[in-house]
Amino acid sequence: MENILDIEDLHVHFHTYEGTVHALGGVNLGLRRREMLGLVGETGCGKSVCALSVLRCIPEPGRIARGRISLDGENLLEKTEEEMRAVRGSKVSMIFQDPTSSLNPVLTVGEQLLDVITTHQPLSAKEARENAVEILRTVMLPDPEPALKKYPHQLSRGMRQRVMIAMALSCKPSVLIADEPTTALDVTVQAQILHLIKDLQAKTETSILLITHDVGVVAETCDRVAVMYAGKIVEIGDVISVLERPKHPYTVGLLDSIPKVQKEKPPLGLIKGTLPNLIDPPSGCRFHPRCAQVMDVCRAKEPELVEVGRGHCTACFLYSHRNSSVKNP
Amino acid sequence: MTEPRSFIHIHESELRELRYTFYLVRKSPLTLVGLILLVFSLFFAITAPYVAPYPTDIEFGVHLERRLEAPSLTHPFGTDDLGRDILSRVLYGFRISLTVGLVVVAIAATIGVFLGAMAGYAGGVVDEAIMRITDIFLSVPSLVLALAIAASLGPSLTNAMIAISLVWWPWYARLVRGQTLSLRELDFVEAARSIGVSTYKILLRHIIPNCIAPIIVQGSLDVGYAILTAASLGFLGVGAQPPAAEWGLMVSYGRLFFPSWWWVATFPGLAIFIGVLGFNLLGDGLRDILDPRLRR
Numbered sequence: 251m252e253n254i255l256d257i258e259d260l261h262v263h264f265h266t267y268e269g270t271v272h273a274l275g276g277v278n279l280g281l282r283r284r285e286m287l288g289l290v291g292e293t294g295c296g297k298s299v300c301a302l303s304v305l306r307c308i309p310e311p312g313r314i315a316r317g318r319i320s321l322d323g324e325n326l327l328e329k330t331e332e333e334m335r336a337v338r339g340s341k342v343s344m345i346f347q348d349p350t351s352s353l354n355p356v357l358t359v360g361e362q363l364l365d366v367i368t369t370h371q372p373l374s375a376k377e378a379r380e381n382a383v384e385i386l387r388t389v390m391l392p393d394p395e396p397a398l399k400k401y402p403h404q405l406s407r408g409m410r411q412r413v414m415i416a417m418a419l420s421c422k423p424s425v426l427i428a429d430e431p432t433t434a435l436d437v438t439v440q441a442q443i444l445h446l447i448k449d450l451q452a453k454t455e456t457s458i459l460l461i462t463h464d465v466g467v468v469a470e471t472c473d474r475v476a477v478m479y480a481g482k483i484v485e486i487g488d489v490i491s492v493l494e495r496p497k498h499p500y501t502v503g504l505l506d507s508i509p510k511v512q513k514e515k516p517p518l519g520l521i522k523g524t525l526p527n528l529i530d531p532p533s534g535c536r537f538h539p540r541c542a543q544v545m546d547v548c549r550a551k552e553p554e555l556v557e558v559g560r561g562h563c564t565a566c567f568l569y570s571h572r573n574s575s576v577k578n579p
Numbered sequence: 580m581t582e583p584r585s586f587i588h589i590h591e592s593e594l595r596e597l598r599y600t601f602y603l604v605r606k607s608p609l610t611l612v613g614l615i616l617l618v619f620s621l622f623f624a625i626t627a628p629y630v631a632p633y634p635t636d637i638e639f640g641v642h643l644e645r646r647l648e649a650p651s652l653t654h655p656f657g658t659d660d661l662g663r664d665i666l667s668r669v670l671y672g673f674r675i676s677l678t679v680g681l682v683v684v685a686i687a688a689t690i691g692v693f694l695g696a697m698a699g700y701a702g703g704v705v706d707e708a709i710m711r712i713t714d715i716f717l718s719v720p721s722l723v724l725a726l727a728i729a730a731s732l733g734p735s736l737t738n739a740m741i742a743i744s745l746v747w748w749p750w751y752a753r754l755v756r757g758q759t760l761s762l763r764e765l766d767f768v769e770a771a772r773s774i775g776v777s778t779y780k781i782l783l784r785h786i787i788p789n790c791i792a793p794i795i796v797q798g799s800l801d802v803g804y805a806i807l808t809a810a811s812l813g814f815l816g817v818g819a820q821p822p823a824a825e826w827g828l829m830v831s832y833g834r835l836f837f838p839s840w841w842w843v844a845t846f847p848g849l850a851i852f853i854g855v856l857g858f859n860l861l862g863d864g865l866r867d868i869l870d871p872r873l874r875r
Contacts, residue, residue, distance in 0.1 A: 302773075307769065309769075335777060338772070339776075343774055344773045344774070346770055351766035352766040352767050352770040353767055353770075354767045354771075356788045357785075357788065365771075365776060365780065365784060366774050369775055369776055417770075417774065
């Protein structure tokens with residue numbers, strides 16, 4: 251029971267008019283206790299779908315086709331909607347990308363925060379209020395008492411994101427999913443929010459799944475990182491080993507495409523081609539049509555995650571001959 | 580030290596908002612006319628029995644010695660065939676009509692908002708079922724349907740109110756369903772769901788408060804139409820029954836004396852005109868004021 255959250259062989263399909271989109275094609279991911287795991291990948295590779303499936307909040311017409319998501323040993327996919335509602339917010343909660351649209355414009359901050367608190371905890375109005383002020387103080391919102399009476403539009407973006415974090419943490423969840431929590435923010439505010447999340451994690455011992463497309467953010471904050479491509483995890487491991495010694499050709503390409511500050515500017519690396527259409531995903535390895543080192547086996551078989559270093563796994567046939575496959579990293 | 584200052588800050592910004600609203604009202608003279616007419620109607624609705632010059636004439640007073648007198652200083656709107664002072668009755672009519680308008684809109688909006696929000700949020704079979712029922716109601720002309728319902732319930736003012744409410748809710752259901760369809764896709768609804776808030780609470784706290792502006796506009800326009808419809812039902816004999824001082828009934832009654840004793844029908848008719856016009860102007864104005872694109 252090392253992992254608090256285990257995602258095994260998760261398949262998510264979206265049934266659209268044009269056909270079935272295989273948004274997730276067998277994701278294996280484990281979130282360890284008290285760690286911060288970064289999930290990186292391009293837009294549309296399935297990061298958010300992966301997060302939403304943990305909460306079982308996939309928008310229509312999405313369906314979880316296969317797989318197992320266990321939180322603390324309990325399979326979330328077998329729970330009823332009623333039981334799931336008790337999990338959301340109290341055991342797993344989520345921070346969204348844009349704090350502006352994630353807060354209801356016609357309710358005050360206090361009303362929304364108290365709603366969340368009273369949904370999961372049987373507290374009196376006074377206790378809930380004290381609780382709310384306390385949480386706002388923890389997320390370092392200046393003047394928490396008057397802030398409760400304010401409407402979202404009266405706060406700055408950074409303050410709104412602090413309120414969102416407060417709402418997500420108000421019931422002390424064991425897993426926090428942060429879906430690009432800083433994308434809509436200024437760089438300086440971004441740093442503040444990331445530090446806040448990091449500090450709170452140390453204090454509350456929450457496990458965090460941080461979804462982002464910013465490798466810099468991952469390098470700065472996360473313990474481990476998972477790289478996702480076209481609905482599959484292609485590489486996972488410690489931040490340092492993955493970012494310094496990337497193994498999978500996609501990870502290598504992704505890291506090469508980040509502009510660096512240096513005197514001589516070599517041309518930016520780029521990955522040829524575009525994301526495959528997931529209605530009809532490529533056979534074998536989903537990256538093979540864009541891969542420079544493609545082999546015959548890549549077209550025929552799906553690669554499994556193999557260990558290439560301590561806790562560092564990748565799903566690529568370049569490494570599979572000398573390593574044994576790993577079930578759930 | 581910081582707290583009182585921020586309190587004053589909130590106070591000031593709210594005051595500014597209020598002042599801006601007044602500015603918008605002043606900028607649109609028709610809204611102001613509507614507002615004045617509404618205040619005027621409300622005043623008489625509340626004070627009718629006290630300001631009416633002949634309070635005993637409102638329903639049962641019979642004064643055959645002064646029947647069908649033309650407008651004069653003692654009876655500014657004249658008297659009817661039973662010698663009742665028409666001004667007193669018209670003033671009391673404000674109370675009846677306003678009650679009808681407000682009650683009808685309250686009932687219709689409650690039913691409509693509830694069903695519309697459910698249909699829009701649940702989608703699928705529930706949505707289809709509710710909206711097809713709505714369509715059935717909308718496919719019959721509202722006055723005819725109201726007439727049929729009122730007639731089958733038996734002619735009385737209460738039944739007329741029930742009938743009009745039953746005819747009117749589909750408009751609110753449609754309005755709110757449309758709003759809900761777009762609202763339920765918004766991030767804060769998803770955020771609420773992801774944090775474990777129940778469907779009932781999402782509807783009540785997140786969806787309905789966000790559709791309140793169009794409901795207010797529709798409601799204030801509808802009070803006028805409800806007054807008109809109630810008067811029509813009264814005129815046709817399935818609404819208020821004599822001797823109630825209801826405008827439609829008074830017009831219908833006054834028709835017998837038209838045109839020689841024109842004042843019997845004309846003044847209640849004018850009162851209907853003023854009541855409906857006031858709410859319509861106000862509703863139009865509110866639509867402009869509540870439109871966020873016009874604000875700043």
